[in-house]
Amino acid sequence: MLKRKVAFVDLSKEKVVVEEIPKELRKKHLGGRGLNWYYIYNNVTPEVEPFDPENLLVIGTGFLTGLPCLGTGRTQISTKGPLTKGVGDANMGGAFGPELRYAGFDHLVIKGKAKEPVYLFVYNGEIEIRKASHLWGLDTYETQKALKEEIGDERVESMVIGKAGENKVYFANVMNNIKNAGGRGGTGAVMGSKNLKAIATRGTMDMHIHDVDKFIEYAMQMNQQVLSTKWAKTLSRLGTPLLYDVSYTTGFIGTMNWQYNTPGKEGEPLEAEYLQDYIVKHTACMGCSVHCRHRVKIERGEYAGLITEGPEYTMMGSFGTLVGCYDWDLVIKGNDECNRWGVDNLSLGAIISWAFELYQREILTEKDVGFKLEWGDKNAVLELARMIVEREEIGDLLANGFLEAAKKIGEDSLYYAIHVKGQPDLHTDERGIPSFALGIATSTRGADHLRSRPAIDLFQLPEEFLEKLIGYKIKSDFTAYETKGILVWWFELYFNIVDSLGVCKFQSTFNCPHCPQYDEYVPLLKYATGLDFTKEELIQIGERNYTMERLFNIINGLGKEHDYPPERFFKEPNKRGLPFMKGRKLDRDKYEKMLMEYYAQHGWDENGVPKEETLKKLGIEKPKPNFPEVE
Amino acid sequence: MSEKYEARCLNCRKRFEVEKGAEIAVCNHCGSKWRISWVTPEQPKVQGPA
The missing domain is CATH 1.10.599.10 (Aldehyde Ferredoxin Oxidoreductase Protein, subunit A, domain 3)
Known part of the structure; x- marks a missing residue:
């Protein structure tokens, strides 16, 4: 486990340098988020802007990622982010991180900008920079499917960007499989700025666990400790939507852009229990025994036939309470669109609800937007979301986040923008x-x-x-x-x-x-x-x-x-x-x-x-x- | 005598008793009335206000 590798990739020069991660760095920072920020702190100077080639995009697996305990399917993606111009950082579940480790690497430190779209293929100690022009324009599902076919291995795991990342939407994310998102901090936008469409990986290398027998025995004990809790039992049935019931009942869920702290009785249709009608089965990230992820199907209505994964609690605000919609169909449909686009649904929802309140207060008008933004209008929500991701008309402005958009809309509008350091808040109040x-x-x-x-x-x-x-x-x-x-x-x-x-x-x-x-x-x-x-x-x-x-x-x-x-x-x-x-x-x-x-x-x-x-x-x-x- | 389980009251945050399979329960500490869902046959949960 100690002789793990970091790869320094320069996309401008099309070169890769591989080094062993020193033991002293492990003792000081462990791995994952800690080591990612060691590399960025030391190499990204203040004059470097988020979309400059000199900015780093660092992919890091945790020190225990890929092992069978406590949901260790996690990957950390870090960069100087476009929303805050400071720490841009995301943590993603799924199976990408474990596969990267099985391919021999714990960290990828990426700088530069490719001349044309590329993807990285990481396979058993080797890294190739491959052309990706044929993938540019595909959504995140299509891209991953194309990579599996092109590489000829169903077990390839990829982290990819969608249209939002290609268009450098400031809150674009990176995605693995259907719903695993490196959601926050605009890491997908930085990846897009480097013309890096995807990183695909497949590995069969040994992890060299120090004491396998003792590790497995203790890990199983830890998993049992988790599974015995009421929390895990509830999570494995309801997923994160379980949080809705307590927040809307107590009154700490942002509603209609935080004008209210709960929808009250009107919000009852979004209670977690009602999601049960849509659930086909539960799935999990690698290394997880809880299985909190829903696979859902909409059987009836406008979006009948849609099968997807999620939604998480975040989406219940973004396309739910924040915009005055209390309809699981919309939350599921919106979630699927966000995943395909590769956009942080949390940030997107907060920006949309801000626009709705600005419309309510006549700071934005129908002429500015092209249509009415009335609370509860699900078509307006979906259309504005699409325009932001496509950078179409007013969407182009909103795609740059609160701070940039307010420079044109008016600084007073920032009072209604619920953010810190430029990054939108979760719909918690x-x-x-x-x-x-x-x-x-x-x-x-x-x-x-x-x-x-x-x-x-x-x-x-x-x-x-x-x-x-x-x-x-x-x-x-x-x-x-x-x-x-x-x-x-x-x-x-x-x-x-x-x-x-x-x-x-x-x-x-x-x-x-x-x-x-x-x-x-x-x-x-x-x-x-x-x-x-x-x-x-x-x-x-x-x-x-x-x-x-x-x-x-x-x-x-x-x-x-x-x-x-x-x-x-x-x-x-x-x-x-x-x-x-x-x-x-x-x-x-x-x-x-x-x-x-x-x-x-x-x-x-x-x-x-x-x-x-x-x-x-x-x-x-x-x-x-x-x-x-x-x- | 019916079996009883516990859920946490969202108003006073204390645990209160819920009868097995009950759909409505009242917190014996603060009197709040809740709709109850069941995570497992042994684990009740407050779903929302009754």
Whole structure:
């Protein structure tokens, strides 16, 4: 497991250099997200723009990716992103990452721009740059099918871009199979800017697990630990739509572009239970025993006959509550279109709902759009989505995200844009939950729920239990601000380790306090790699990796002023929901104190800049370029 | 005597008892009334407000 390879690919020069990943780098960063940001931090200077050939696109497998435990089908895709001009980062499930490892590589560090469309073929220690002009214009399903046929192997796994990536839509993603998305950060747009249509891989090489017997025995024990939880049982039946029931009932789901915090009774048709009518079967990513993914079929109506996978909870906001539509058919249809286009449905939905509210407020008119944008009009939703992906008329403007679009629509329109650092927020409404609000605000990749969200905060667990889990006294009340800076800090580090190992967050303590975490990762790493880590060392690696991402953002102009949730959450109270949620909004003074508590916990100063002593403790030096020279 | 299981109340966040197979249940802590779905025959879940 230690003699793994990184390939440095220069698409401009059509050259590849392969090196072994040094053991010291593993001890400092593990793999996946951690190592990806080691390469970007050291090689992408601030003057490099996201679509410049000098920008890097780094594909990384976690240190445990491809092994039979805890949903290790994960792949991390990282770059300087077009939406935030800072950290652009996505984590993808499926089977691409494992296959890349079986082909002998853990990381691909890609720079340059091909003269014409190309794809990479990675096979058992070799990498070829192949022509892809014939694939350009195909959707993500068609591209993967064509690659399997062309290579002549059904077991080829690919990560590809669709039309959105080709058109450099700022929130284009990369896709593997039907629904595995490297969704966030515009990584697909950067891939498109490099004329890189796909990376296809197939491998039969040995992973060289350090102690196979002990690893398998312990991994099976971990899988059983996960499967015994109520969380996993619910997830394997309902998938992530299970989250809808709690969020719309309580009142923390953005509705009609966050004008409301729940649709109330009107949203009942989207309850997770009603998706059961569409489910054909459940599938899973490689290495997963939970099987949370639905394969669905629409039997009747306008979209009858459509068979696809998903949708996830994100789509229930994007083509659901955010646009005032409460129809599973539309959510499933929209999800399938987004997957084919290769676009982050979460960002797309937030941009569309922003446009709808601007239309409601007569900031955008029918003349600007070409048709009416009225809440609940599913045809308007689908048509505007298509126009954005095709960069057609007003879609061309919206395809550049909130910050660029507002320069033409008017800066005042940004008040209605629910984002942080330019990245759209998930449809969660965080104004009643301070820890969630802090988490989206400080997330290095911009507004996001998968960088630190302490979902277990909602359970109001006993404080003695929280102290044992987190190692600090944490208030049980999820509407409190005090101690939540520490809670978010803990989850930032923890999720970094999860992403650096390549295990699934749904099998971590994200939504379930009884799932495996640091204590269980220590033996897993020992049996898999032979390396000894302590829990404390893993926590420090999380801190080191997270601080490097923070430094990258600071170097690129993203500082304290970008660590705030949307202004709307401070000004407009919740209008709906359970009695204790109604009337809640964020308190500015309390938020500020929570932010300071969070900075202090990281060892950062009052402006959120890592202190010299923190960098010294973590062994972080100034960037030193190390992309090998190729001729 | 009927079998009883537990679900978490979305209002007070405490666990409350649900009778086996029940479609409606009331939280004995705060009085909130919920529609119940069953993840497994032994695991109830609050689906939405009743």
